[in-house]
Amino acid sequence: MKIQGKMFLWLSVFVLIMTVVYGVWSKEVAGTTALALTFGLTAMIGYYLAFTAKRVDEMAQDNKEADIADEAGELGFFSPHSWQPLALALGGALAFMGVIFGWWLMYFSAPVIVIGLWGWVYEYYRGENQNQ
Structure with a gap:
């Protein structure tokens, strides 16, 4: 979860920069507002993931030596003969x-x-x- 938190926080920084650039160049209110709201949403998600990552155990995606199968769980039951x-x-x-x-x-x-x-x-x- 640490990786996702960092990704969303860096994405929010990028969106904030693009919001300022777009707002200065276009002087359009609707697009600037939409980008500002996008910044807020990505910042909230990034903060939540970073905050939660401190409270839970380390997951396989946080370990650089982990395999793909380390986080794999049961996928569920699927009916093999269903029409x-x-x-x-x-x-x-x-x-x-x-x-x-x-x-x-x-x-x-x-x-x-x-x-x-x-x-x-x-x-x-x-x-x-x-x-x-």
């Missing part, structure tokens, strides 16, 4: 085509989306995948 994402993609494609061709197509896409979502949520509560 439900295909149904959701088909329903989503129909829904977006409904925006293009006419809203009446939503009447056909909504049931496909609901059935795909229902099947995906309750996939491991029925059939051969049912937990016992």
Whole structure:
């Protein structure tokens, strides 16, 4: 976290310099205000990360000798045989085509989306995948 804190603090310094340069050269209020707000946000994030880095243990990104796998954790469980994402993609494609061709197509896409979502949520509560 120390690295990210330093990066955001240096970014905030850069944005502050660019805010002053842009404000002097362009004399435009909206862009100067947007850059000033960007400076404030990057400074807040940098301060938070630097402050938090002092309170937590050293992480792998703070160690120059660390490997990529040192911070790797469990990614989670992904269903290997699920057909439900295909149904959701088909329903989503129909829904977006409904925006293009006419809203009446939503009447056909909504049931496909609901059935795909229902099947995906309750996939491991029925059939051969049912937990016992």
